[in-house]
Amino acid sequence: MNRRDFLKLLGYSGLASTLPSFNAAQANATPPLHTGKVLLTIHLGGGWDHSSFADPRQNVLINKWAATQPAGGVGNLRFAPLGENAAFFNKYYSYIMAVNGIVMFTNGHDVAARTRHTGSLVEGLPSTNELYAAAVGANLPMPFVRQGGFEGSVGIMPFTALPDESLLRTLANPNFDRGTKTYYSNAHIDLVHKYASQRLTKLQNQPDNLPRWQRKLEELQRARQGSVAMEALATALPTSLDTLDLTGARRNGIRELHMFLVLAAAGLTATGSFGTGGWDSHGNHDANHINTLTDLTRLLDYTWTKANSMGLGDRLIVHVTSDVGRTPSYNSTNGKDHWSLGGDIIMAKNAPWANRIVGISGANHEQIKINPNTLQRDNTNGIYLQTKHLHRALRELLGIQNHPLAQRYDLKAEALPLFNPAVASGITV
Template identity: 30%
Template sequence: MLGYASAGLALPFPKLALADGFVPYTGELLVTIQANGGWDVSSFCDPKINTESTILNNWANGMTANDLPKAGNIPYAPFANNASLFERFSNSMLVINGVDMQTNAHGTGRTHTWSGRTARGYPSLTALFAYEKAPQLPVSYLNFGGYAETARLIRFSRIDKVGELRRILEPNITGSAAKIRNYYSKNDLNDIITAQQERLARIKSDTSLLPRQKFAMESYYEARPNVDALEHFASVIPGDSDIESSKSLSQAQMAVLGFKAGVTCAADVELGGFDTHTNHDSLQEPALSSVSETIEYLWDYAEAQGVADRLTVIVGSDFARTPYYNNSDGKNHWPIGSYLIMKKNASWANRVIGTTDEYQNALALNPQTLKADGGAGSAILHPMHIHSALRNELGLSTNGFQFSNPEEFDFFNPNLG
């Protein structure tokens, strides 16, 4: 019931355009922020106060439901410096609560959250987006960690050391910033690239190559000529002193710079520190603070670089944390979690869809009203429902990876919920 229709045994190789006549990409953009480890949504976007019998959150001691802060139509927890994020961006934010990840296992949770499928081997939403929107770009899909399955539709690029990226993107340049020179002339460099491509063409045509080897050679062969595009990317990367030192912020920075250069259309940003089985409050607080900080930085930097109007951001995690503390003051795994979906001043924003009870159990949602009203066809939300709606909203086809969900939820209809 949660599966895709068969995609067949053969998947297409990525078709990457050559650099000649490179035109920067100016279409829609996508970023996922993956809070790996299992975030506590009851201390973030699905705030829970304590009950008479259970302490769900220490920060909620003495509070009633009326005490919870609210930004526009979105309630949030007064914890981990969340206020700035919600107060600034509620008009660009859709919160979907009560999503059943159907697992307490990290690997399965990440797979389910970011592909809509519990089985491995199916593409992330980011991979589908990059494949359909701009597969010809040299670094169409940037991944900094987390779930990045491509199902061989496209390849992802990973950047670990931003400070060295410029040298990788401009391999023909040597010397210090004050005295830059080229190893080869432009004509000699073109001759070298042509000779390399001819050699690679012969290698990739070898009929004895295994499918995985052939895929790797195809990817390498078609990526090699993107010199002009990569030089353009290098030109927008700031000096070392202006590169963010924070790992999370540098990921967001590089994604935005790829967007600005027109060489990237999708990126995954990975955050960690959420698996808080002990000392939950003291560990989850900085982890959730990093979520808010990264989201705010991403939007601010995207605005400064002129790409914010084209950007969609999706925030999620493996699953959530239990609605109670364990004997080590920690919280264990809990399958009912949330998504944040953001787009600048979207008509469907400033809304909360999906409901959980006081103990963070998911309530069935009516697909006709997007309310937990017990109407016919009501169902518990699963990641496939979010992915199906996102594909429609982002203009993505199924590519042979159809979901088999019997109901559709139009989360992006501002008149529902």
């Protein structure tokens, strides 16, 4: 593959635009690889019903299943007996923190998606994915990859679309011809790289370089630095990507999640955003949610099982969120409409803050104030749990709360001990 073709590939994958600038002194530097926490956000497009998952009600007006089945419970959590929820919670309750009763002050899809990903109803703040990528991954080839979910960006670290698999394999090792043989011997490739690097350094150090020419040289340097980083991908990339879930069924999203985990294990990315649809259940709510919940729990089960097998489980944090919530009551077509109250889950392996419920929604999924210190119901001195509180806490969990970019994009939110294992809201209904 010649240099022009490789630069084109970098452009198609987004690498050329997201790699940081380099100078001649960095020509032979070893590219940084991410070894810290990996944030995976899964967006449930259309608005999921948390009473059908981690905040159930034993009330037939809210949950029709309550007429014949009790809500399930394991550890300190409760769950709705729909889909494969029981198997999922029994397997992963020690990973899960349920965040209930999030007040969003909107029931519109777009604005709700914004606030649930950024902590703000108005434009101008980055998603936590974008902020985390900019804070810890600015020098990575693909700091923030996206398959779906929230699209907004403030420009501090635009996402890279998840690459096509064939393109990814070419990037991992451009010297391979369809994975069966090499174009050139490794010794010859090393020699070419050595002299190409020396030549580029000499060109960059010319005192009479015009600004436009200097920028082009820097683009070439970024591409070469990215190609070196891709060698880590060649080691981590398996001969084939998974397409089946753990039951052996072909499932959309498995291949893409496997690709993300490979990129994360190789140290090439710090965060990813994924999305599933079908949650806007204005009609036939229970049947629709059974299907989407089964899809979600199987994707999560695959993600954690694969991450653990790859040695990535202890670094992974999974945030499952949505846009609008769903009304506590059913409409005339057995559906549920938009609601401005919802819930998320945060998952991590061996987390002391897991197996907890934080936040409270009332008997009919109404807004409830909680004490900012104890997280217990407090109608006098309490505050409403909002997305800004959750995202401030996520910034702290990720270790970026004091980063200059986090200070620039201040959420102006009270500090709540959402990840403090010593306090919790607990089961309140």
